[in-house]
Amino acid sequence: MSRPVFVIWAAFGLLAALAVWVYAPGLHGSFLFDDFANLPSLGATGPVQDLPTFWRYVTSGSADPLGRPLSLLSFLLDARDWPADPFPFKRTNLCLHIVNGLLLWQLLRGLGLLIHPEDVSPPGRTRVERAALLAAGMWLLHPLFVSTTLYVVQREAMLPTLFTLTGLLLWLKGRIAFASGRPGWGVAWLMVGLVGCTGLATLSKANGLLLPALALAIEVTLPRRAHERLEPWKCAAYKTAMTVLAVIPASVIGVYLLYQGWHGVVHGISAIRAWSLGQRLMTEPRVLLDYLDLLWLPRPFTPGLFNDHIQASVSLWSPSSTLPALLAIATLIIGALMLRRRLPAVAAAILFYFVGQSIESSSIALELYYEHRNYLPALLMFWPLALWLSDVPQVHAQAAFGRQPDPRHWRLKSGLALVLLIGLAAMTHARASLWGNTHEQALLWAELNPASPRAQVNAAQAEMNAGHAELAVRRLVPALRRAPDESQLALNLLAARCQLGNLDPATLESAAGALRTTRDTGTLLVSWFQRAINQTELSPCPQLDLDAVERLLLAALANPRLTDQPGRRQDLYYLQGYIALARRQPDLALAYFDRALDQQVRVTAAFQQAALLGSAGYPGHALAHLDHYQAKRDLEAQPVLGMPRIHAWVLARQAYWEKELARLRNTLLADQRNQNSPAR
Known part of the structure; x- marks a missing residue:
């Protein structure tokens, strides 16, 4: 050289x-x-440790029609689970x-x-x-x-x-x-x-x-x-x-x-x-x-x-x-x-x-x-x-x-x-250096983006995680005043006031108003409502009980921007079933879960909802939900051309869902037999 x-x-x-x-x-x-x-x-679908899980993972992308499989493949260099x-x-x-x-x-x-x-x-x-x-x-x-x-x-x-x-x-x-x-x-x-x-x-x-x-x-x-x-x-x-x-x-x-x-x-x-x-x-x-x-x-x-x-x-x-x-x-x-x-x-x-x-x-x-x-x-x-x-x-x-x-x-x-x-x-x-400090990063981004609801929510969550809910409230109140239809602002303000122990009716009404008018929020509603329902059992915020959570959910159901979409209707009916399950009302929960499944027949939804019913102690209702899915299975839409279609083919080739459903059904049947057997 x-x-x-x-x-x-x-x-x-x-x-x-x-x-x-x-x-x-x-x-x-x-x-x-x-x-x-x-x-x-x-x-x-499990740690990527063998060829079946490998093919399920690499074909799981949905961001582009082709699913970006090489990008997914590259992540295996760093983790398998x-x-x-x-x-x-x-x-x-x-x-x-x-x-x-x-x-x-x-x-x-x-x-x-x-x-x-x-x-x-x-x-x-x-x-x-x-x-x-x-x-x-x-x-x-x-x-x-x-x-x-x-x-x-x-x-x-x-x-x-x-x-x-x-x-x-x-x-x-x-x-x-x-x-x-x-x-x-x-x-x-x-x-x-x-x-x-x-x-x-x-x-x-x-x-x-x-x-x-x-x-x-x-x-x-x-x-x-x-x-x-x-x-x-x-x-x-x-x-x-x-x-x-x-x-x-x-x-x-x-x-x-x-x-x-x-x-x-x-x-x-x-x-x-x-x-x-x-x-x-x-x-x-x-x-x-x-x-x-x-x-x-x-x-x-x-x-x-x-x-x-x-x-x-x-x-x-x-x-x-x-x-x-x-x-x-x-x-x-x-x-x-x-x-x-x-x-x-x-x-x-x-x-x-x-x-x-x-x-x-x-x-x-x-x-x-x-x-x-x-x-x-x-x-x-x-x-x-x-x-x-x-x-x-x-x-x-x-x-x-x-x-x-x-x-x-x-x-x-x-x-x-x-x-x-x-x-x-x-x-x-x-x-x-800022990217290495998530807390400071969130605060600076909020300062640089005063008109961004996402930035303000991100900073408020960082403040709540650091134990400073009062700072989050101080940040979110004016932001919600500027954008009253932003449900992410309203729900995080509600969480901040709960953390302080002073959730007031006005904050609940602001959250309900935001849910009645918000645009499609993606997965935000499901994730927030699930956390809220689970937390009612722990009572960290007495004002946010199941009745209050249900009122908020009914406000979302009154929003045509959400209910006009089958996927979002499915989410909302699922959440109604989740509330019914938390109240120990299995018949009502099953009715809501069946209704949710009818909006978009999907095996993933059926499996999740049946598993919830089973884990709550209602194996008979879970089996009934699986039977409802089997009756509707022919209505399940096939993915469009592209990687989702290939992914569906891989799952079918491996009989993945058949095996998972059979395993779940056997578990539920065993639980049901144990429930029906006389006490020893």
Whole structure:
């Protein structure tokens, strides 16, 4: 290994070591939010210790049509059951982040040598490589990506980046093979890169489908001299391969996004969203500009994981920043296309960024804002700045490129590059330290997101866990006054007052009012009501007895936003049965459980409800509920195409539910016999 090569690899080693140091304080943080929605599948059907449990686990994903099985598979590196220790998960995420930084360095190095003449002087080539390393270092140490790297579940954003970078490197290798007169090898590398890696990236998360489009975003910015290196027949063969492997797949994705936009505007979207798809499309330019602000004006602390405070645009003039943001995004994209030959690195960074955002920030009705959506799109973001700091021109000035830079300018730019890296590392270290302290993190996020109900609830829960319910009450009262239909605020205020022992009728009525008007809350109602019902037996809050809990549940049942949905009706009837069971009214509980099952016939619901009846001491009622399920079983809906369908096939192939139901039935029959046998 030559000395310059050794030096640059040693420099990357120092960057990697610096990344480990700045992230180390955050490795001891806890799981957060969506971690608890996704990771428990590790133990949902038992510890993943054999092939049957392995296949049940890997096919259990439902976030995308394909279920993100590679992301699920990667979690097995860290645990085989749930609950689990978060440290191994965060450690693996950090290792993956560093590997992505390494691949990014190699990609930018290859792009730099492709853009610039092959016959530049060795010092010029060294500056290209230095620029690539500097750009990769700025990305690796940027504080914005702490909320991806230390948020365990966002490995689902990191793995597609790994496969996208690998695919782009293989695409470059294929392009070089075409230029060298080896079209067969060129096609092979393109197939592996643009087809194989796209498949792997997509099996990690759906935005992996963008890999061919990202390759095209770079391709259109390459200077003419990069194309002139291909002889006419090589150029024709390369264009044909790229048309088949990149242009057509990218066009299919574009058509799909247009269809999603048309369908969402014409037919509407899920009622769980507080905005229409048209409003989302007007809002996203504002969101993208805010992302760019966070990327180019980094700061140690940001709003983090909370996005429910984002105000959707209701017209091009409300908020007033809507139209300017839309025009700014359009100007950036058009400008990049017009200047792509003169400023290829700048154009590539801009086009790559917006193509990378095209799935999650356009016509699919996802939430409006998440910081982790920048992880992949921002890969090329700092490359133009690094080229300038390394005295690498982006234009044809080959003679100027071969000259040594002015020593004074070189020292100044080198110093600036060092300051940038140190500044980014310091901010990332500060932010990672916050991620290692869940209590302080919750309080700061609430301070940075005063209009976010989720942030205020998260902080209030942290205060209650620390034994300061009075602080939680002080926080939640004004928040609920601003948003009286937010059930999460109302229910947590109720819990805080219970902890203080002074639950008053006004708080109960506020909670009931919120439940009558709230939007779909997902699993919040079931989890809260189950805890509340269980706690009535312990009497930590005498005012919140079963009668009070039932009044709150009846308020939720009066909310058409909830009862219009079969799944949510099932939850509410299930909770009525749960209350009846707590009152030792098994006949009523069975009636409610049967009614809940009728809303959506699901074996999981039948099994859970029968198990509850059995564990409460009513095996005969549990058997009757299983019989009710058997009578309705033909009405059970089959999953749609995709991973849910495969998961259902795996369960059927293993006869999983037949075995579980038979085991439960045998247990219930034995319990019933014991109940009916004469006392000894």
